[in-house]
Amino acid sequence: MNTGHLIIVSGPAGSGKTTVCDRMLAEVPGVQRVVTSTTRQPRTGEVDTIDYYFFDHETFKSKVEAGEFYEHAHVHSNRYGTLKSEIKNKLAATDLLLNIDVQGAAQMRETAQNDPLLKGKITTVFIMPPSIEELEARLRGRGTDAEDEVQRRMQVAIEEMQQSQFYDHTILSGSRDEDFAALKKIYEAVKAK
Numbered sequence: 001m002n003t004g005h006l007i008i009v010s011g012p013a014g015s016g017k018t019t020v021c022d023r024m025l026a027e028v029p030g031v032q033r034v035v036t037s038t039t040r041q042p043r044t045g046e047v048d049t050i051d052y053y054f055f056d057h058e059t060f061k062s063k064v065e066a067g068e069f070y071e072h073a074h075v076h077s078n079r080y081g082t083l084k085s086e087i088k089n090k091l092a093a094t095d096l097l098l099n100i101d102v103q104g105a106a107q108m109r110e111t112a113q114n115d116p117l118l119k120g121k122i123t124t125v126f127i128m129p130p131s132i133e134e135l136e137a138r139l140r141g142r143g144t145d146a147e148d149e150v151q152r153r154m155q156v157a158i159e160e161m162q163q164s165q166f167y168d169h170t171i172l173s174g175s176r177d178e179d180f181a182a183l184k185k186i187y188e189a190v191k192a193k
């Protein structure tokens, strides 16, 4: 029997999804990460099936054609996706956390609607940046994005923020501790139902 819940955490790039999800995974027992799939090369230290499922382009394509993904997308020259089997297998034993971009979350919501396994088991959470200025500061502070990339992400973020209305919950991002407390509270409420 599948007893788990799937918590989908989404929001614009730099909103703090990964930070809050990592903390949940480290501190809240009974929650595991949904391992997603990619065609990109593993980085040093990344382990297949732990960090990602690493597939070559051919294999990824055949899985798309076989309908094995809940959602998938092209990002630059690589493909990313969430395997149905990953969620189905793990949800039997644990609650799951899926950290996913806003487009991916929209696809998940759509496909999950017609998926008997996921019906009633999904909770969606949008991490809303406290302000555009703070989002910009977070993107810059991370130091991973070039200036034109920061500007592009800001434009996308402004559009994505309109989508918070389609989520079950919105966390207005504050401090790291506040964000974690808010997500934990949502999770505990889901479990208490």
Ligand SMILES: Nc1ncnc2c1ncn2[C@@H]1O[C@H](COP(=O)(O)OP(=O)(O)OP(=O)(O)O)[C@@H](O)[C@H]1O
Pocket (backbone or CB within 6 Å): 011, 012, 013, 014, 015, 016, 017, 018, 019, 020, 138, 139, 141, 142, 173, 174, 175, 176, 177, 179
């Ligand atoms: N509540 C917060 N207050 C201040 N800074 C934060 C907060 N949460 C995260 N950060 C910082 O903001 C930056 C972006 O956070 P993070 O990488 O978690 O975002 P993300 O939404 O996962 O981004 P992406 O979608 O690009 O992976 C990081 O440098 C992180 O340390």
